[in-house]
Amino acid sequence: MELKRRPDVERFLKSPDANIRAALIYGRDLGVVRDRGHALAARIVPNPDDPFDVAILTEADVADDPPRLEGELAAQSLMGGRRLVRLRLSNEKPAVDKAVAEALERHAAGELNPDAFFLIEAGNLERSSALRKTGEKAPACATIPCYEDEPGDVARLVRELLARDQVSLNNDALQLFVQRLPKERGVAKQEIERLALFLGPGSGVTATPADLEPFLGVEPEASLFDAAADAFGGRLADAQAGLRRAAQEGEGGPAAVRAIGMHLGKLRRTLTLAKAGAGLQEAAKASGVFWKQEREFLRQARAWTLEDLDRIQPEVLAADKACKTTGSPDRLIAERLALTVAGRARRLGL
Structure with a gap:
């Protein structure tokens, strides 16, 4: 059972379904994975740190002694309560991935201790991961992918x-x-x-x-949000320079494209609210425009139209998709998108 929608995830973490024997929580942001793991563990057992009811394992434990995992899942609680087996994985190692997948499949089917709960916290798992495939198809396992926070x-x-x-x-x-x-x-x-x-x-x-x-302190010169604003304001050189500085600070092409998409979203919401009768400044505030950026944003909002944004939207979506393709030149894709946006802005008189 895969849970993707935030309300479904939060509902499950607060009140796990009694028919669920396992949960696989995974994603690039281990902070989110750990937070959700802590929240779920606290619902499964009264004290997640109690060594009598809880077994905490790592991928090293599985790699060094593969049978141990199934042994922990088959064991009964020493105190008579529900048992929690908590496994933390940091890397997708094929041998460990396969061993954990096999243990998960057996436990989800009720072959080990059906009263034990198997909680797996992992990093990013590719679609080819045996563990991810097993978790997604097992009815008694809740699979929770963790995406980057919005x-x-x-x-x-x-x-x-x-x-x-x-x-x-x-x-x-x-x-x-x-x-x-x-x-x-x-x-x-x-x-x-x-x-x-x-x-x-x-x-x-x-x-x-x-x-x-x-x-x-002083705000860094390299700002993806500033670069996006420069692109929509028709300042191509400033936008591309900002993207390159951001790249030097570790920001990749996908983040740059996302910043451009977010700026487009703010313009769209502002213009939609204005079309419905709101004042432009009021609409900008409602769209989350920071007060220091308000003057420049309003200049852009007076030049761009909803129709213009509709024309540029497919190119933003295409760039976002292209950046996520393995081996893609994502920085170049982001710079080309900035060039396209700035070119449109210049033709609008910005």
Whole structure:
């Protein structure tokens, strides 16, 4: 049973189906994988750290002693409660992948201890992975792929973690902070905790962008969001220079194309709201435009139309798909997309 929609995943993590004996949680962002693993483990057993009810294994344990995994899954709880076998994988090693897949298949079929729960936390698994294939086809296994957090997910995480220390950010400060956070959730959480200490736990403060300046320091010149704005503003040289600087800082072509797509989305929402009767400035704020970028964004919104955006949308989608093709020159694809967007913007008078 594969769970992809966020509501389905959250519902399962809060109240696992009694007929499910195993869960495979995997993805590139191990921070998200670990968070979901912790949440599920806490629902399966009262104390996920109890050695009497919980066995925690790694891929090294499986590689060194393959029969041990099935032995742990067949064992009964020493305290009489439900048993949890938690396996953490960091790399997709063929031998380990196959061994875990075989154990999962037997356990999901009820051949080992049917009252035990098998929780597997793994990194990114390719479609060819035997473990992934087994998890997806086993009715008694919940398979949860973890994708990179969307900006809305990150914003929610920031609000929730800061609220624990009774501090918060206003909307503009939240947007600024989210844009600057690392993509990996584990590292992002450390940054959020550091911000809470900076603001003062228990202070009740609601910080503004000005309040964050000493914490964030000078914004890096290489910004994919700035590069996207430059492209839609008709400044090709600035856009391509920004993309190249971002590449030097480790940002790949897919992220660059995504930034261009997000800027297009903001323009589309702004123009749609304006068409429905909202003021352009009001519509821009509702679309999440940061106050420092508002003047330039409104200049673009007055030049672009919904029809113009519809014409450019297929090229953004095509570039996104091309970037995800194995071996693709993703940086070149992103730069060509910026060239196309900037060319359209120039023809619109920008």
